[in-house]
Amino acid sequence: MKTKNKFLLACEGVMAKKGRTFMLALGVSVGTAALVFLVSIIFGAKAYVDKSVGAIRENLLVVKMKEKDSTPAKALDDSAYRSIENSVGPVKGIYRELPTEPRLGILIKDAAAPFKVFDVVGVDEGLFKSYPQFKYNPVQPVNVKDVTFPPPTLAPPTAQEETADYVPILVPNIFMEFVSALGGGGGNDTIVEEFRKYVEGRATFYIVVNDDKAYRCKVVGRDNSVSRFSIAVPFQYAVEWNKEQQPDKPLPDYSRFVVEANEIKDLDKIKENIVLAGYLPQPTEVQDLSIVVSRGATYLFAVAVTFCLVIALVAAIGIFNGLSISIMEQAPRIGILRSVGGTRADISAIYLIEAFIIGLVGCVIGIVAAHLFMWGSDIALKDFLSDVTNLRGIDTLFAWDFPKLLYIRLVALGLGVITSLLAGVGPAYRASRLNPAVVLRAG
Amino acid sequence: MAIISLRNVSKIYRAATGSHLAALDNINLEIAPGEFVAVIGQSGSGKTTLLNVIGGLDQPTEGSVTVDRHDITTAGDAELSKFRNKSVGFIFQSFHLQQLQTAAANVMVPMLFANASWAEARRMAEARLALVGLSDKINQRANQLSAGQCQRVAIARAIINNPTILLADEPTGNLDIHTGAEIISLLSKINAEQSTTLLIVTHDRDVASMARRIITIDDGRIISDTAAKGESHENKK
Numbered sequence: 064m065k066t067k068n069k070f071l072l073a074c075e076g077v078m079a080k081k082g083r084t085f086m087l088a089l090g091v092s093v094g095t096a097a098l099v100f101l102v103s104i105i106f107g108a109k110a111y112v113d114k115s116v117g118a119i120r121e122n123l124l125v126v127k128m129k130e131k132d133s134t135p136a137k138a139l140d141d142s143a144y145r146s147i148e149n150s151v152g153p154v155k156g157i158y159r160e161l162p163t164e165p166r167l168g169i170l171i172k173d174a175a176a177p178f179k180v181f182d183v184v185g186v187d188e189g190l191f192k193s194y195p196q197f198k199y200n201p202v203q204p205v206n207v208k209d210v211t212f213p214p215p216t217l218a219p220p221t222a223q224e225e226t227a228d229y230v231p232i233l234v235p236n237i238f239m240e241f242v243s244a245l246g247g248g249g250g251n252d253t254i255v256e257e258f259r260k261y262v263e264g265r266a267t268f269y270i271v272v273n274d275d276k277a278y279r280c281k282v283v284g285r286d287n288s289v290s291r292f293s294i295a296v297p298f299q300y301a302v303e304w305n306k307e308q309q310p311d312k313p314l315p316d317y318s319r320f321v322v323e324a325n326e327i328k329d330l331d332k333i334k335e336n337i338v339l340a341g342y343l344p345q346p347t348e349v350q351d352l353s354i355v356v357s358r359g360a361t362y363l364f365a366v367a368v369t370f371c372l373v374i375a376l377v378a379a380i381g382i383f384n385g386l387s388i389s390i391m392e393q394a395p396r397i398g399i400l401r402s403v404g405g406t407r408a409d410i411s412a413i414y415l416i417e418a419f420i421i422g423l424v425g426c427v428i429g430i431v432a433a434h435l436f437m438w439g440s441d442i443a444l445k446d447f448l449s450d451v452t453n454l455r456g457i458d459t460l461f462a463w464d465f466p467k468l469l470y471i472r473l474v475a476l477g478l479g480v481i482t483s484l485l486a487g488v489g490p491a492y493r494a495s496r497l498n499p500a501v502v503l504r505a506g
Numbered sequence: 507m508a509i510i511s512l513r514n515v516s517k518i519y520r521a522a523t524g525s526h527l528a529a530l531d532n533i534n535l536e537i538a539p540g541e542f543v544a545v546i547g548q549s550g551s552g553k554t555t556l557l558n559v560i561g562g563l564d565q566p567t568e569g570s571v572t573v574d575r576h577d578i579t580t581a582g583d584a585e586l587s588k589f590r591n592k593s594v595g596f597i598f599q600s601f602h603l604q605q606l607q608t609a610a611a612n613v614m615v616p617m618l619f620a621n622a623s624w625a626e627a628r629r630m631a632e633a634r635l636a637l638v639g640l641s642d643k644i645n646q647r648a649n650q651l652s653a654g655q656c657q658r659v660a661i662a663r664a665i666i667n668n669p670t671i672l673l674a675d676e677p678t679g680n681l682d683i684h685t686g687a688e689i690i691s692l693l694s695k696i697n698a699e700q701s702t703t704l705l706i707v708t709h710d711r712d713v714a715s716m717a718r719r720i721i722t723i724d725d726g727r728i729i730s731d732t733a734a735k736g737e738s739h740e741n742k743k
Contacts, residue, residue: 068618079606399602402563403663404591404619407583500564503598504554 064409073416087385091425094378095479098371099433102471105367106462109360123288125345126320150340151333158187160319161301182293185301194284200228204276229279233286233295272307288321375482382486390494394502401499414491422483426476437461508536515569517555529555531726540701544717552726553707561594561673562586574670591619595664599676601656603648610644613662634662654685671703690716
């Protein structure tokens with residue numbers, strides 16, 4: 064018998080019992096909708112966590128020499144750079160850091176006193192280039208006496224500020240530590256508040272070297288590679304400032320590297336590789352926390368998958384029961400199909416196709432319903448949840464980006480159809496084993 | 507040469523309690539091509555079982571059944587299904603139509619199992635419905651037809667693949683006398699015009715009297731096998 068004919072007979076069977084088909088498809092729809100909804104919201108939550116974690120760039124790992132074991136310390140020179148490059152595996156980038164020891168001050172007009180920076184590290188330009196705000200043109204210092212300091216403001220940068228050249232600066236992730244390091248805090252709330260305005264308002268300020276040369280600067284990002292009490296500037300400025308401060312002292316070797324992982328979840332493996340290569344990875348507490356959060360999201364995802372499998376199982380039992388009852392009701396039809404030439408295989412195939420059709424229709428309805436429900440929920444609940452949970456930057460509760468959208472729906476469709484097919488195997492087999500003589504007599 | 511041949515055929519049902527019921531008991535029967543045979547008997551005498559065994563819907567416990575050169579007793583599922591599709595047409599008392607399907611959709615099913623295309627099956631179904639006098643009911647659902655019309659649809663379905671044998675199980679059982687007579691007349695006509703062997707199971711002696719040969723069955727045994735008036739067959743047991 065032609066497959067097309069089997070399909071047409073299965074369609075007839077489905078249409079002959081619209082009520083039951085609808086109820087079965089509804090069961091599949093509810094399961095599919097729940098699955099799509101659940102996975103989408105978990106993906107959405109994971110995306111929010113990733114975005115939030117990504118915003119503080121916890122995918123950066125600082126690498127130092129080994130110090131506290133019997134292994135001889137390795138110099139972090141060019142050969143070390145190549146060694147780390149070869150051992151970490153796929154990463155977004157590896158950057159060198161050059162520490163300097165300037166006695167620098169950050170001048171803010173009307174501040175009680177200039178801030179003091181304890182430590183400046185020079186970092187490869189590559190790290191800065193991963194910041195969208197990065198704009199590098201060589202900045203010439205001006206005499207501190209000629210500097211006009213702009214007032215602190217939270218207003219967007221002026222056109223002049225946008226176009227003027229500046230030294231890009233990275234500050235530590237933990238803002239208050241940075242403020243403390245600069246001499247703020249300690250009860251001096253005015254200084255803290257003023258500096259917060261400069262950082263968050265992204266206005267420019269000046270770093271003064273040797274008490275006379277002022278460099279126009281701007282904070283372009285918070286970065287995990289910057290340890291507390293430090294700021295990071297492009298490598299060449301660190302070199303220059305170091306020479307200014309300590310002209311007789313030779314430049315030190317590279318003392319740290321920063322490895323930028325593609326994703327937070329890669330950090331564990333990268334750390335292992337760095338240790339195997341004989342160096343010391345230094346994750347921060349926040350980074351460790353990020354990994355825990357990332358693992359938490361993965362755990363939630365696993366819970367969701369388990370929940371989905373339970374939904375699939377319940378749906379499968381429902382479909383199995385529904386199809387079994389349907390087949391008992393249709394026993395005379397099966398008898399007729401057998402009496403006019405249907406083989407057992409034909410009957411099995413027809414009822415499996417029925418299960419497939421029910422699964423497909425149910426899944427499509429479920430996916431559309433979930434889509435509409437998610438859309439409505441996003442409109443109705445997004446702002447409400449933002450307010451209730453005090454979480455900022457919730458653009459959506461769900462995963463709406465196209466690859467995930469497609470992926471979730473295809474998986475739901477596949478799972479729904481396969482579940483329906485598996486649930487249909489038993490009833491289809493039973494249908495094929497019915498004795499036509501008996502069912503025709505009974506019918 | 508007989509188109510239907512049964513040798514020492516028995517069909518025994520075994521109950522869970524261990525008791526046995528012989529629905530057919532050592533049946534020997536031969537039916538020639540083109541014959542119109544009526545099988546009569548009381549309810550539970552084994553008439554339907556005999557029909558099912560001949561049509562390959564049921565297997566005998568003992569003996570051999572050869573129908574249209576097919577050995578029913580040794581055939582596998584695929585061969586039996588092909589046999590039922592090509593060689594046999596079944597007509598049942600309760601029609602067994604898909605109530606929500608049109609007359610044409612019901613009739614074309616056997617052709618679909620014969621690998622015909624949908625369009626081809628549809629064309630043939632329309633022709634067969636015209637043959638049974640239902641050309642104006644082609645697109646009517648079965649549940650919109652009268653009992654007599656339903657039985658005509660069932661007959662059209664039974665003959666769509668030009669079978670050599672028609673097996674009718676109480677075809678007039680659910681019909682009034684007038685409609686029943688029309689149905690038997692239609693079957694008779696098919697038997698005469700297409701030389702289709704016709705085997706009717708009935709407990710209605712008036713229906714049986716229209717056959718050229720009447721087989722009486724009781725307790726699974728053939729107790730008489732006689733020719734109707736004007737026919738030559740006589741094989742009283």
